[in-house]
Amino acid sequence: MDLSTIFLIFIYVFNIMSVLKLIFIKRSDTRVIFAWLLVFFFLPYIGFIFYFLIGSKYKMRIMSKKYGMGEIEEKYNKVLEKHIHNIDTDKIQFREVETKKYRDLITMNSKNIMCYFTQNNEVELLLNAKETFSMVFEDIKNAKISIEVMYYIFKAKDKIGKKFISLLEEKASQGVKVTLIYDGIGSLHTHMSDFKELKKAGGHVYRFLPSIIKSLLLVNYRLHRKIVILDGKIAHTGGINVGDEYFGLKKINKPWRDTTIRLTGYSVLSFQTRFWSDLVFLQNQSFRKINRAKLKFDERLLKSFYDPIEEGNIGVQILSSGPSSRNDSIKDSYVKMITTAKKYLYIQTPYFIPDKTILDALRMAAAGGVDVRIMLPGIPDKKPIYAVSLLNVAKLLKYGVKVYLHSGFLHAKTLVIDDHVSTVGTANIDIRSFSLNYEINAFVYNNEFAIKCRDTFLNDIKDCMIFDIETYSKRGLWKKIYESVWRFITPIA
Structure with a gap:
């Protein structure tokens, strides 16, 4: 048996193993299974390579465990268990009577992703990019301690991108701690060199994922979140990224209709936790010594959960999910x-x-x-x-x-x-x-x-x-x- 025959048999066996995993172990939605079976059928010798690159979430779970904040999250979960118990046993006093009808939804969310239900929030609805960035930029100008930014698309060369970076540079030069994370595939034409002056001013910039090789191997798993957090007291999220098209400036997408929200209150800590977790995940891939970044946030993170910020009377839960999550x-x-x-x-x-x-x-x-x-x-x-x-x-x-x-x-x-x-x-x-x-x-x-x-x-x-x-x-x-x-x-x- 020559080498090429052995290689083809080896590849075919991997295809069979991928199919068996998909059907009997992963147990995906039947439409997903059928789609992958078509790939394996029409591409019998390279189908498993496509599956490895864009179909299996197992490698993301391994990376999350290796580079994530496992120990801190365990402590956080223990704090949250009491919170969930209080919801289950009717020990939480709902500020709106109507909310009690949705106790099962609140409980499911809390258990599913281990997230807090908080009731001392204010939430403002924003309906276009002009409203959103006007509010975001005003909040950035007023920030005194920290500015944390995360976008799937950050077009640094667009007019709005340049304005955003310029404002961050100004705040970083004033001593405000500025951290920016962007997705490497969503922001394909954005490069680290675009943030040269921001980094000179003391800002920190991270790309998801830091390694080009990992970005190619994990091309199907994208950081689609949009988050801006100011001083740990104000958070923004929604559908709008950083690009001129979100203002409806391109004829092909005009008019552009989008929605974001601005939150204050205890719910902001959930955004803070999510941002820190994602940041540590990226930092631990950059630092030579694993866990170096984890220790940096341990005390600060846990302390924040015992220091609520009273702002309003709106109930909020912040849910995050991804390929490394236990549930969708x-x-x-x-x-x-x-x-x-x-x-x-x-x-x-x-x-x-x-x-x-x-x-x-x-x-x-x-x-x-x-x-x-x-x-x-x-x-x-x-x-x-x-x-x-x-x-x-x-x-x-x-x-x-x-x-x-x-x-x-x-x-x-x-x-x-x-x-x-x-x-x-x-x-x-x-x-x-x-x-x-x-x-x-x-x-x-x-x-x-x-x-x-x-x-x-x-x-x-x-x-x-x-x-x-x-x-x-x-x-x-x-x-x-x-x-x-x-x-x-x-x-x-």
Whole structure:
């Protein structure tokens, strides 16, 4: 037996092992399994390489364990166990009577991702890039101690990117501790040299992931979070990245409609914890001695949980998820919101590639009399994903789900139910956000804020056209074939 034959047998065995793992160990969604089986069938000798690069989350879990804040998180979890027990045993006094109805959602979130439920917050809804960056820049100017920034896309050469960096340079030169993290693939045309002056001024900049080799090997797992934290007292998150297109300056995406939120109160500590965890994960890959970065935050992190910041009266939970998470926590929360809704459920998302669980939950909610409405962009930025999104919502129309297409590019990621529970964050309704990307969402329990989200949705309908099955069914044969092909690819794309 010659060497080439042995090599082909070796590769084929790895393909078989990958298939067995996918079916019997990983037990993924059936659509994901079928998509990968097609890859293995049509690419029999290199399919496992694709699976290793973009399909398996095991290597991310190993890296998280090796480079993460394991010991600190264990201590944090012990503190949180008492908090969860108090929710379970009705020892927490809800500031809004209505919130008590959603105790099961709060408890599930707390256990699923070990996150705090806090009630002393203020949350402000921001509906476009102009509002968002005006507020972010004002908060940065007023920062005295620390500025922590994390974006999936940070276009350093854009007008808004240059302004952002200039402001950070100014604050760093004043002695404020500035830390910036950006995703290396999302910010493909941004380089460390773009932050040369910021680093000279004393700022710290990190790319996810630090190693180019790791970025290529782990290309499918992206840091999709958008977070800005000021002095540990103010946090911003939502759908907006740092780029001129978010102002609707590009004709192809004009007008651009997006949503972010500004939070103050004890919930900011959850953002702080998430940022520190991600920072330590990156620092430990840069430092020669593992755990050097962990020790830096141990005392500071634990102390923060016993030093609440009183700001308002809004209940908030901050949920984060990623390929290293035990559960798809944000997806689970979306499903719980859908199944909990009694009157209405309004969804805004740029992409709609859900799994069967979410599709079934939406179908049953609408069939049960809930007013289910979904708003998508009328202008796509990724045509294959958009085609499959329309295919998916079309399936729901016959059950009474109302679908709207915004006149521009809708990039907001929001859900709101029954005038009390809402969520705003970075997670789209697609398999990538639920399982492959690192995401973060704020779940808000408050009548006034939920009504603002509801009214925003209803106001956006004025800029929409109704998506109906009659119009959709008239599409041509090639369009249907195009959709069908991409329907099999999107679960792993």
